[in-house]
Amino acid sequence: MKHDRNILPAIEVRALSKTFTLHLRGSQRLPVLQGFEMEVYPGECVALVGASGQGKSTLMKCLYGSYGCEQGRVVLRAGHDSVDLASASPRQVLHWRRRGISYVSQFLRAVPRVGALDVVAERLLEDLPPDGTDALDDARYAQQAAAAREQACTLLARLNLPSALWELPPATFSGGEQQRVNIARGFVKPTPVLLLDEPTASLDAANRRIVVQLIAEAKARGAAVVGIFHDEEVRDTVATRQVGFA
Ligand SMILES: Nc1ncnc2c1ncn2[C@@H]1O[C@H](COP(=O)(O)OP(=O)(O)OP(=O)(O)O)[C@@H](O)[C@H]1O
Ligand SMILES: [Mg+2]
Structure with a gap:
């Protein structure tokens, strides 16, 4: 894929x-990544x-x-803002996770x-000051929370996901139900990195197609997506490029 030089x-x-x-x-040492290089542009989906x-x-x-590394850089960019996660402070990492990175892990925690x-709506409320603080009055917070729940629905x-389950904690859900809650939480906020x-x-x-x-x-709204997809059909459909590990 060709990219605009700018x-x-x-x-x-x-x-x-x-x-x-x-x-x-x-103290046995297990080297996993050595001199690894990769770049992902907005709108791309790179499959590992x-x-x-x-x-x-x-x-x-x-x-x-989540992991520090002994060498190298992991730079993320959003607008004029950027961070090197390899050397960022925990506070910077949290800031970027809230606003810039969505992560769908294999299993829901x-x-x-x-x-x-x-679980889904909270992702949209993370940036707001907590309920009852001066910066956001109760009525305004309630309004934002209602809008977040609406989007989550x-x-x-x-x-x-059957609506009978929406108010229940996902701990007892089936694997596929938990995964869909996880996916909804990962996609509900449009972040630059996914x-x-x-x-x-x-x-x-049917749900794979969704x-x-x-x-x-x-991708169409310009997210840079990195994914691991063992399902080759899914991978071939969504990936714009593959990066091999050997
Ligand atoms: N926290 C950890 N502590 C020690 N070793 C680890 C840790 N996490 C991963 N490893 C080891 O690093 C190697 C790479 O693991 P990783 O989970 O990244 O593989 P993967 O490519 O995702 O494999 P899979 O396709 O099976 O998910 C493995 O040998 C694993 O045992
Ligand atoms: Mg893995």
Whole structure:
């Protein structure tokens, strides 16, 4: 794909090295990424492909700022703002996650007692000051919260999650139901970077098609998407490019 010279990549990984030190095994060192390079432009979907254990999920966690790395840069850009997640402070990482990065992990980390609808809607409320603070009065907060729940309803309905489940905590949901809550949470806020780790693994064909549509819409609005898709049909449909791990 040709890119406008004036457009910078939304994700730029340079000379990235990540080694795990196994403290329970006499500090044995496991090099996973060595001098890894990649760039992803707005509107692209890059699929990470390669055998199991080659470091795809590890790279994904570096792109989300979960893992530090001993060498290299992981630069994200949004508008005039940019960050190097490899050297960013925890506060900067959190700031970027709220506004700039959406991550659909393979499994939902359900929060006890929070219903599915709020798991999704909360993602839209993260940037607001908490209820009752001076910066945002109660009425205004309630209005924003209602709008967020409305958006969450629309997406959960689109993903065919039965409305009887919306107010229930997802901990007891089936694998596919949990995955759809996870996907809704990942897609509800339009961020410049979208990370997808096996987003369709537990879904039936109809819901896989919805996710494929959601990814196409994210690309069309200019998101830089990085995904791991073991389903080759899904991968071939959504990926604009593949990056191999060997
Ligand atoms: N937190 C960790 N501590 C120690 N080793 C780890 C850690 N995370 C991953 N590894 C090791 O790093 C290597 C790469 O793991 P990773 O999960 O990135 O692989 P993957 O390419 O995503 O594989 P799969 O396709 O099976 O999901 C593996 O050998 C794994 O055992
Ligand atoms: Mg993996």
